[in-house]
Amino acid sequence: MYDWMKKIHMYAGLLSFMAFVVWGVTGIQAVFLPAPGQWQPPPISSQKEFPFEGGGAVDDKKLAKAIYEAANLTMRGGYYNIRRDEAGHLAFTAFSWNGQRDVTYLEEQRRVRVEFRDAGLGDFLSSMHTGHSRRGPPDLQARLWSYYNEFSTWAFLLMVLSGVYLWVATRPGMRWALILSGATTLLTVFLWVATR
Amino acid sequence: MFRLMRNVHLILGLLFFFYAMLFALSSLTIIYRPMLKLRRDSEERTLQVATEKAITPRALALELMQHHEMKGDLRDIKQDGEAIRFVIARPGTQSDVTYWPSTAEAKIKTHREGFLETLVHLHTNHGLWHDFLPANAWSLLSLLGSAGLLLLGVTGIYLWFCHKEERVIGFVILTVGLTYSLTMLVLSRTA
Numbered sequence: 084m085y086d087w088m089k090k091i092h093m094y095a096g097l098l099s100f101m102a103f104v105v106w107g108v109t110g111i112q113a114v115f116l117p118a119p120g121q122w123q124p125p126p127i128s129s130q131k132e133f134p135f136e137g138g139g140a141v142d143d144k145k146l147a148k149a150i151y152e153a154a155n156l157t158m159r160g161g162y163y164n165i166r167r168d169e170a171g172h173l174a175f176t177a178f179s180w181n182g183q184r185d186v187t188y189l190e191e192q193r194r195v196r197v198e199f200r201d202a203g204l205g206d207f208l209s210s211m212h213t214g215h216s217r218r219g220p221p222d223l224q225a226r227l228w229s230y231y232n233e234f235s236t237w238a239f240l241l242m243v244l245s246g247v248y249l250w251v252a253t254r255p256g257m258r259w260a261l262i263l264s265g266a267t268t269l270l271t272v273f274l275w276v277a278t279r
Numbered sequence: 280m281f282r283l284m285r286n287v288h289l290i291l292g293l294l295f296f297f298y299a300m301l302f303a304l305s306s307l308t309i310i311y312r313p314m315l316k317l318r319r320d321s322e323e324r325t326l327q328v329a330t331e332k333a334i335t336p337r338a339l340a341l342e343l344m345q346h347h348e349m350k351g352d353l354r355d356i357k358q359d360g361e362a363i364r365f366v367i368a369r370p371g372t373q374s375d376v377t378y379w380p381s382t383a384e385a386k387i388k389t390h391r392e393g394f395l396e397t398l399v400h401l402h403t404n405h406g407l408w409h410d411f412l413p414a415n416a417w418s419l420l421s422l423l424g425s426a427g428l429l430l431l432g433v434t435g436i437y438l439w440f441c442h443k444e445e446r447v448i449g450f451v452i453l454t455v456g457l458t459y460s461l462t463m464l465v466l467s468r469t470a
Contacts, residue, residue: 097453101460110425113405157470224466240303271297
């Protein structure tokens with residue numbers, strides 16, 4: 084039993100190592116995120132335009148959906164904030180795991196302009212850490228990452244539980260470990276009660 | 280050296296056991312939420328709050344926190360005609376408050392999540408800007424736990440490498456994991 088637990092603990096950790104790095108970096112970065120309402124999008128990094136025939140009869144919501152589909156943005160994850168800008172153009176924001184994309188339909192020119200606001204590496208990793216089998220961009224590479232990320236979540240749970248087993252099986256009477264374990268239990272219970 | 284690293288690995292594991300369980304369970308809750316029947320209690324109540332104690336939304340929120348057992352961060356303040364609306368939220372509990380100065384009446388709708396959904400709130404709780412101090416404490420724990428996770432990874436790699444009989448198979452597993460994950464990350468980043 085001990086040998087098997089040790090192997091599971093070791094192999095699960097080695098296979099999921101990269102996911103743990105991504106989660107660790109994301110967790111550190113999350114602490115320094117700005118408060119709601121203070122977030123500023125990154126600057127425009129590039130821009131592209133493509134022709135698009137909107138048709139006069141559709142409403143803004145349907146038109147935005149058609150433009151979003153036609154834009155075929157990579158690593159996309161939905162769109163929001165459909166609006167008319169100061170010039171009266173239909174505009175909306177598309178979310179990509181690589182950063183925000185501002186989409187504007189220049190109706191008189193029958194063209195769509197997409198402004199790319201590429202996210203930094205930290206924000207990219209933060210997006211990637213949320214991927215799982217039911218969530219993520221449709222792109223194949225992102226789907227494959229999401230499966231790995233979900234597998235790593237299970238591996239992580241297994242590692243935590245097997246880690247406790249390995250401790251208890253090898254060094255059950257270690258005094259400082261028992262004290263440390265008791266102290267973290269007390270702290271967690273205190274924080275939980277204070278929060279609830 | 281092996282003994283030292285083994286002890287460091289154990290210390291980190293014990294320090295962040297609950298944090299690790301919180302993140303593992305909340306992540307699985309997020310993934311399998313559609314299959315879980317998560318419980319959420321809601322209650323509604325109406326209070327009388329004198330207008331002089333509700334000059335600003337913050338003053339009203341303070342009054343509710345001091346005398347009506349509410350706690351959390353004040354956010355989403357809106358003026359809706361005569362009514363003032365805002366939210367007092369903490370991980371797992373959210374109260375939507377609507378106050379009418381003309382009647383001095385505050386209607387409070389409180390939603391209280393169950394255990395798993397509260398874990399999800401703690402998972403997504405971030406920043407050190409909260410008025411609600413326990414939320415800052417959870418964020419700080421998140422910072423330490425994330426650094427701890429990285430250190431657990433590094434010490435874990437060292438401990439594996441010290442097991443000579445596991446080096447070959449471990450190297451194969453590590454290479455497969457790194458190659459697969461890094462390839463997907465790079466392809467996603469450059470897409």
